[in-house]
Amino acid sequence: METRELRYFVAVAEERHFGRAAQRLGIAQPPLSRAIQQLERRLGVTLLDRANRTVALTEAGAVLLCEGRAALAAVEAATRRTRRAGSGLVLAMKAGASTELLRRLLDTYGEPVEVVLCGIAEQARMLRDGRADAALLHLPFDATTGFDTQALHTEGQVVVLPPGHALADRPHLLTAETAALPLARWPGPDGEFVDGPGPQVRDSAQLYELIALGRAAAIVPESSGTHLHRDLPAVPLIDAPTVTTVIAWPPHSRSRALAAFVHAAGLIGQAA
Amino acid sequence: METRELRYFVAVAEERHFGRAAQRLGIAQPPLSRAIQQLERRLGVTLLDRANRTVALTEAGAVLLCEGRAALAAVEAATRRTRRAGSGLVLAMKAGASTELLRRLLDTYGEPVEVVLCGIAEQARMLRDGRADAALLHLPFDATTGFDTQALHTEGQVVVLPPGHALADRPHLLTAETAALPLARWPGPDGEFVDGPGPQVRDSAQLYELIALGRAAAIVPESSGTHLHRDLPAVPLIDAPTVTTVIAWPPHSRSRALAAFVHAAGLIGQAA
DNA sequence: TGTCTCGATACTGGTGCGGTATCGAAGCGC
DNA sequence: GCGCTTCGATACCGCACCAGTATCGAGACA
Structure with a gap:
């Protein structure tokens, strides 16, 4: 399956309308119709129900929408991280997180790091699509599902x-x-x-x-x-759960820069 | 970036040899050389060092090899899970895991499940590339990094x-x-x-x-x-860590069938 | 029933992918 | 030092496929 086909399918599945999807993709409607048909033929399953002049997802279509989004995000992540290789890491964090801890982390790491402030949902998205390399999260509040983590600091x-x-x-x-x-x-x-x-x-x-x-x-x-x-x-x-600040990153990502950054985080976690 | 380009690059990066990679891909060497050059031009970075008649990865190349493998696995997962949508789930488990627990889980779920026996490394790979939908793992021995989990059973x-x-x-x-x-x-x-x-x-x-x-x-x-x-x-x-059997699945995967299976696992976990 | 909307089909042109042939450079043996 | 070999890059060609325009056929709606 090619990325182009996935992009086309995701657009149609999200718009539930071939015309609008084609417009969003910047192509004409006929090639889009054909591409989806070809995708269905190659996969051997029906992805869309075109009955009654409406477009509805079949069960297989729903699966492909979900898995396809993840796959496209992974491809985008590969592109972004490759382009960025060699330049500094990007760290996604929430506004209001401990600046003291961050300062110590950046000091220990030594290399330049670009810090991006955003909400928790955006943090996860940025890690997945490669706009960020690591994120600072707070357990037990933030879900770290799908990521590797390294504890930095625990406090009441x-x-x-x-x-x-x-x-x-x-x-x-x-x-x-x-x-x-x-x-x-x-x-x-x-x-x-x-x-x-x-x-x-x-x-x-x-x-x-x-x-x-x-x-x-x-x-x-x-x-x-x-x-x-x-x-x-x-x-x-005194009876509230303790808050642990962790650094999170996609589990397969282990570039030299990220490994060094996580190592620095480990040193701080030990010291604390 | 297209999947074809990623497949080509991963082949060359793994073989460190354009000729062998082309053979593995079933194409001639010249189109492979051109595809890699085009990829480098489009990304704006050098991926391979072709000095001294040997092929070596640059830092960007190493990143793309790692991220590209993950992206290709995600695309393969999308293909496999879409093709399999509607038919039963595939559960990866280690030989020797509790058959009693498995029997109760399958009974509670009610739908047919294909069970595949393999080692822990293979379990993770199967979840990532879509050959399996869920896996039974044992904490604290198996790493569940990168997956969602639901506890099934805890024992000494x-x-x-x-x-x-x-x-x-x-x-x-x-x-x-x-x-x-x-x-x-x-x-x-x-x-x-x-x-x-x-x-x-x-x-x-x-x-x-x-x-x-x-x-x-x-x-x-x-x-x-x-x-x-x-x-x-x-x-x-009495002083050994308790073993928790968990069901693990890729975090974005939430098809109806998997959701029902995880729900069944939750019921068993509560009962225990 | 006419009209409008929407996806599918028919046909055409251009891009690009892959093939063969060949080059240029770098090891390597004699 | 010279040819031989090996490797990736380049030149050129043909075909497949993708995208575009024009049009169709079916269903909703007045």
Whole structure:
């Protein structure tokens, strides 16, 4: 199966319309129809149901859409990483992750690294399609499914409260005691917010502003709670799961540069 | 980048010889030379060092070899899984894994499943190139890197001893006490045996024969130690890590059939 | 029933892939 | 040092195949 055929099929499967797919691909509709027919003939299965003037996926079509996307991403990744070979690594991380940890990692590695800030879903996509070589993730929150990982740092979590809050003087808190707090809600992987009493936030500046105003509280890893905003009280949450910062990369990827970077991460993980 | 170009490059990179690669691909040498040149021109990087009548990989070439193999495997996987869509799942497992657990899993799933027996390295390869849809692995021994997993069953380990062995009457053992035993050695992922005092074994029939003869002992999961050979004494090893049988599959793969199979596995995991 | 929309088909032209023949350079034996 | 051999690159040619235009046939809709 050729990449061209896969691109054509994925376009039709996503658009469910030969005309629009052809337009998206920048070709005319007839060659697209023929290409899909040929693909079906070569695979020996029907991929699309063209009954009733609508295009629907068959079961085999659904499988090929899913597997084909992954295969196209792998081919793109090969192209991108080959072009980038020799120049620096690209590291995808979330905004708000520990800058202190990152600084130590980059220092230990020594070579130049391009850092890209994005959301968790985008991080995974960038690793898969080769736009990034590695990503910083946080267990147990982020799924590392499909990637190799190396632990960098493990820490507890703290509750960040408005100044003068009733709980601010406590030596530590339990998760149950935070139930009544207006805990800030972050957007999930799908961009949606879960329901809850607290305000919705999209970045850490916004979060800390809301806390300072007494409108929110937040449960965050120690390092972000204590290092960034000394003026806000942060109380250890002793029964919360510990947060592990890990570096993740596609399992087959083992270029010299990436291997050295992971090795540097291992040194930091040991030291911590 | 087209799959054809990737296949050509991988062949040359593996053979380090245009003539042999062309022969392997079933084409003449000149079109192969031209295809590689065109690939290098399109990517904008040099992939091969053709100095001194030898072909060597550049750094970019090494990256493309690794990423290209993965991409080709993904394309092959798409082809195979699409062709197989609708017919039964293929499950890759190691010889000697728990048949009791497998029987329950297949019963719960209800649909026909083709079971393929192979080694651990082959299991991973089959998942990646689409010859299998899922695999049964054993944590913490097998690497599940790059796959999604669902726990099926967790159990302790036992030491299987020759009949009448001095340790056979003990209620339980510690790992330290097994140091002097001639523990059987299995071939690793690379097919090589690690060094050690015990005999080398390749299948469980051979293993149990050697134990019965008093020439070996083995540390195995409870289920294989007690269910299969009631005539050999099996002593719980209380400080050994517990063994978890998991079902693994490529993370993007979520066909209806696989989803149902994983769901069935989840039901069994809960029940256990 | 006329019309519109959509995918399939018919036919044509140009690109590009693969083949044979050959070159130029680098080892290698004598 | 000279020819021989081996290797990848180049030159040139023919054909297959891909894409484009024009058109068809079927189904939805008024």
